[in-house]
Amino acid sequence: MEKGKQLEKRGILTEIFVTIGRIAVSIFVPVVAFFILWAGFIFLRDSNANQGIIALVAIIWGVGGVALLFWVADWVVNRTPVHVAKKLQPFVFVGPALVILTWYLFLPTMRSLYLSFFDAQSKNFIGLTNYIFAFTDSKMLESFTNNLMWIILGTGGSVGFGLIIALLSDRSKFEKVFKSIIFMPMAISFVGAGVIWRFIYAYKPAGEDQIGILNAIVTFFGGNPQAWFTIRPWNNVFLIIILIWLQTGYAMVIISAALKGVPSTIIDAGRIDGASEMRVIRSIIIPYIFSTLVTVSTTIVIISLKIFDIVFTMTNGNYGTEVIASMQYKQMFRFYHYGRGSAIAIVLVIAVIPVMWYNLRQFSKREGF
């Protein structure tokens, strides 16, 4: 009896020590990990060492740091009792992303919303005045019209051409070659595309050598060179062509993958029933890949709403080509009107919400790609 009680006592003591030890170690490891990451941060921020070393440390610290954080978090969670671990595990995966999104995306959006009700220097509350500006200023109205043009023509063009090329290359021997060529522009940044197309649209007065391809062709056939960007309203179309050039590859790749998912049995059945090629495409294939078409379209619609680089670098919004994102940038960073810039940003966010909501709905229905 005595021995049993002693054993019990020792058992409880050991238990307490073991538990304390466990907690201590569980705290120790994250603290050490934190210190390592902090030291790395200080080094990157303050060091005057060789740039190459800084770059190397940055890469190792960035990638290794994330791996380390995950491993430590996972290890800590695994040391907790099983029923607690089960509840904590998902947060190890989702938590960091949520925190980062909250800090860098959600909070700034809330702050923009807050600032949009204040004046230029964010000192006085002025209610909806900035929103009234956003919806009545002539350049803003011009932007809304232009963005609508971008959405309709940009999305229609990209998805349309993407679909046609996907359909055609699907049946072609040189499928991979065509697809690679069409897809290549996607690797180019918007600004880079602007530089390339600037040379395509370049204008020199009549009599001089035309360095722009378009004008070279026009003058070859005896026409007068045109300053393409100054021709309203077609200059918008010329800019939208650049977006189509960039995004067709993206649409084509996604649609092509969806096309390959259409079961051949159903197409064969249609052909046996005597349907022409166009009919097969129109009534069988397109309805089958419809959700993919919609998803691709919504992505490009969002890009069209946000379009900035192309317009900003090519015409600076002049000649009636102004778009919402460019207006927002100018108000915020050129004119230092924080209220108006924030209001325009919020308007853009609100415009995107329905598209995003629809996209997410498709996702959760598992009908998206």
Place this chain on the structure above:
Amino acid sequence: MKKVFFVVLIAVLTLPAVFAAGQVESAAPEAKTVTVFGAFVDEEARRFEEAIKPFEERTGIKVIYEGSKDFETLISVRVEGGNPPDIAGLPQPGLMMNFASQDKLVPIWSSLEATIDKNYAPVWKDLGSYKGTPYGVFHRVNAKSFVWYPKKAWAKAGYKVPKTWDEMTALMDKMVANGHTPWAVGLEAGGATGWVGTDWIEDIMLRTVGPEVYDKWVANEIPFNAPEVKAAFDILGKIWLNPKYVYGGKNTILTTSFGDAPRPLFDDPPKAWMHRQGNFITGFFPDRIQANLEEEVGVFALPAINPEFGIPVLGGGDQFVVFNDRPEVREFMEFLATWESGELWAKAGGALFPYLNQDLNAYPNEIERSLAEALVNAKVFRFDASDLMPAQVGAGSFWTGIVDWVSGKPLNTVLNNIQKSWPK
């Protein structure tokens, strides 16, 4: 395998800790540094760094210059983010006034103010002050009201430098009669497209209404759609909107970048015969022209329109302001207020300086020497109006207004729009 991986990972991640520790120890005896942030880049930045080397050698203080084409955006971001440079070179007085009103700047101290009073004409101290307190020290400045022409071709064609605006108009007609196109103009400048037109209007305003009314215009005490402003636009329109007077007509004006604009002057035979632009444009001439500047290029001041107002000088300049007060920062600012800080840049070319005690012979050619002389001795000097106006106008509606007007929009609409955009 996994264990080994993580051990190696942790070992590598502790490297920075070692580095950091090392840094802390060696931080003490390191040289003092001053960080400077400015809007000029590439060749101009290099010449600036050359010019300030004597200071670094003399004092052992390291001056680190960083330049950016997006200066106006970045400087605000850095100041707001609590990470301003020690010193910044602001190209617009408006920026200086913004920061001064937010109490972000260190006012000029008495010894530096005395140096400024000694080395500069009063206008430069005024341009660097906010509410009577001086904040900025001017360094490189530019003068804008000049017309450049191909010297040799003019001599061959028998053209003479016009002394009045009427003589210049007569010269333009003479050129047209000879089958020549008088002017080369280019507005395009990316996000700043249109500023060339604002310079022309400012020059014309100074010559037609004089400096006092010019100041009223800058402060919006006379509205932007006032008859005086409309008259200035009409004078410019007589040149720009007449396809016979400008090479390539309005399409070329709109699509040619300001740096490429003078090129037609140097073709053989010249495709255009005059180009009005600030002194910095010499850096954009073809290389063979730059190598022989004095022989190839002539320059004259844009002539007077109303003899009462003579030939004023329109110009601009970068002023250096202080964000972080430290002894070495003060030392560098004192250096910037002296001719010694500009001498080497002046010698390299492409820069004018306002110092009263400068040696005009330092400039590399007769052209820059005469421009510097005109600047230092100007009876009337005014800062570029679009740099003084609020950003919505000076970097916004005034620029786009010029573009709209050249594209064909009615002048009254354009001027009304600009006036409407003036912040209350």
